[in-house]
Amino acid sequence: MGCFSNVKEWKSFRLVKSRAELKSTFSAKIQIHVEALEILLQGLCGVHRERLRIHEMCLKSGPNLGLVASEVRLLCDLEQPEPAWTVKHVGGAMRGAGAEQISVLVRTMVESKASKNVLRVFYALGYKLDHELLRVGFAFHFQRGAQITITVSSVNKMLKLHATDEAVPVTPGIQLVEVTAPASSENYTEVVAAMSSFCEYLAPLLHLSKPGVSTGVVPTAAAAAASLMSDGGGTTL
Amino acid sequence: MPVKWVLHWQPNAGTTVNSQILTEVSQCVEGINGVKEGRWKATLTFYRPMLREQANMAEFPRDFLGISLPEQPNKYYFVIRGQRLVLEADLTIQTIMERLQSYKARVALNFEGFQYQLGDFQLRVGKVVPNHAESLRGILMEVEYLPISSWDKSHQIMEEFFDIWQEALSKRSLPGHFVHIEPSFGEFGLSEQYTSQHTAIQYASIVAQMIATAQSAQSDVTRSLILPICLMEPSVTIQFASLIDGNLAC
Numbered sequence: 001m002g003c004f005s006n007v008k009e010w011k012s013f014r015l016v017k018s019r020a021e022l023k024s025t026f027s028a029k030i031q032i033h034v035e036a037l038e039i040l041l042q043g044l045c046g047v048h049r050e051r052l053r054i055h056e057m058c059l060k061s062g063p064n065l066g067l068v069a070s071e072v073r074l075l076c077d078l079e080q081p082e083p084a085w086t087v088k089h090v091g092g093a094m095r096g097a098g099a100e101q102i103s104v105l106v107r108t109m110v111e112s113k114a115s116k117n118v119l120r121v122f123y124a125l126g127y128k129l130d131h132e133l134l135r136v137g138f139a140f141h142f143q144r145g146a147q148i149t150i151t152v153s154s155v156n157k158m159l160k161l162h163a164t165d166e167a168v169p170v171t172p173g174i175q176l177v178e179v180t181a182p183a184s185s186e187n188y189t190e191v192v193a194a195m196s197s198f199c200e201y202l203a204p205l206l207h208l209s210k211p212g213v214s215t216g217v218v219p220t221a222a223a224a225a226a227s228l229m230s231d232g233g234g235t236t237l
Numbered sequence: 238m239p240v241k242w243v244l245h246w247q248p249n250a251g252t253t254v255n256s257q258i259l260t261e262v263s264q265c266v267e268g269i270n271g272v273k274e275g276r277w278k279a280t281l282t283f284y285r286p287m288l289r290e291q292a293n294m295a296e297f298p299r300d301f302l303g304i305s306l307p308e309q310p311n312k313y314y315f316v317i318r319g320q321r322l323v324l325e326a327d328l329t330i331q332t333i334m335e336r337l338q339s340y341k342a343r344v345a346l347n348f349e350g351f352q353y354q355l356g357d358f359q360l361r362v363g364k365v366v367p368n369h370a371e372s373l374r375g376i377l378m379e380v381e382y383l384p385i386s387s388w389d390k391s392h393q394i395m396e397e398f399f400d401i402w403q404e405a406l407s408k409r410s411l412p413g414h415f416v417h418i419e420p421s422f423g424e425f426g427l428s429e430q431y432t433s434q435h436t437a438i439q440y441a442s443i444v445a446q447m448i449a450t451a452q453s454a455q456s457d458v459t460r461s462l463i464l465p466i467c468l469m470e471p472s473v474t475i476q477f478a479s480l481i482d483g484n485l486a487c
Binding site: 061062064065066067068070072087089091108110111112113114115117118120121124125126127 | 286287288289290293296297298301315317320322323324325326327328329330332333336337338339340426434
């Protein structure tokens with residue numbers, strides 16, 4: 001197994017009721033020793049990992065619907081006793097000189113839990129399935145200066161419609177790592193600092209950068225992973 | 238959660254609903270020892286598709302409704318009655334619909350009034366008014382039986398209460414009566430265990446019935462010349478029908 005490349009990071013605003021929240025996201029598409037990363041995260045986060053199995057459906061408006069085309073995502077959490085649905089709208093990225101000066105991409109994000117009929121409802125409203133994915137992996141949710149979530153997952157495609165049991169990796173051996181934290185315009189700087197601080201601990205295994213900027217392979221990754229695997233995380237990286 | 242019947246006022250032919258009827262209904266509840274508690278409010282919103290070409294309107298649902306209920310302050314309900322679809326979601330689903338810009342909230346109706354406790358029953362009596370107007374468009378009543386959550390098992394006692402209520406109200410000789418529509422919840426994929434989704438469906442059915450009544454009354458006005466003018470308020474009826482018709486047409 002090799003090391004890492006192509007890290008993406010972005011931040012998004014999530015509007016909940018009348019309150020604006022910032023969601024800072026760092027993500028890395030990496031080819032990693034997943035077990036080593038898990039050991040590292042277990043030590044850093046101090047919480048148990050949660051299994052992740054999310055069926056994500058991306059719907060787009062039909063040709064005549066809306067003055068502009070729109071897109072909505074339906075997420076079905078298959079790890080729950082009963083499949084739990086979430087509707088997610090991701091807005092456009094913030095642009096301009098201010099956006100260029102910060103190290104993250106900013107965009108709005110709104111989520112809503114929904115009952116199991118949600119896919120049929122959006123079909124009835126004129127939305128069509130554009131593509132679907134199955135994300136399988138694990139997540140850690142913890143408090144470290146901010147409420148941070150880190151997910152490590154493989155992205156899988158389904159060979160038949162909605163056939164989650166027959167999904168295959170889009171890029172075999174590649175894992176997606178995302179670090180996110182909700183924030184508001186008032187505490188944005190603190191949240192970014194907390195996330196950056198946390199991500200520093202991942203530096204021996206992962207590098208993070210703005211979307212489109214490749215950082216290349218982390219030279220210490222192999223050795224760091226081997227060390228973590230050999231002593232189960234006792235090594236200080 | 239407890240079973241609930243949602244009733245709506247059906248005016249006699251040639252009459253329309255008015256605030257005096259609402260007052261009489263409220264007094265009747267208190268007359269049978271209903272204890273006034275507090276206010277309540279529900280809202281129903283008509284959504285219309287935003288289309289680039291109006292000619293394709295038929296492809297999209299004309300009965301897409303959004304409903305907020307006082308007993309679920311953090312939830313929002315969508316009903317597409319013609320396709321037997323009901324959805325329960327968080328309040329943020331409204332923000333998502335705004336962001337998508339594929340459907341726009343048009344007319345909204347408020348259902349508001351007072352709540353009463355009557356033994357194991359909780360009653361709500363309310364007026365139906367458009368969101369930005371004060372004029373009365375209808376009267377609605379909720380009858381909730383707290384001990385039972387099974388729709389099937391509650392039927393007998395709810396029928397008995399309804400009969401008692403109708404009898405008490407009949408003594409006031411009002412120009413109309415309450416009607417209970419029983420939707421086929423199974424067609425919406427719901428079980429007989431009562432939930433707020435059942436309530437949302439009842440509201441959607443009632444509004445559909447009110448629209449049908451208003452349109453029928455409007456037809457009566459334009460067709461019939463022999464109905465006594467003093468029994469009708471055609472301007473109110475036509476305004477309501479137009480309010481809904483205009484909403485359906487746009």
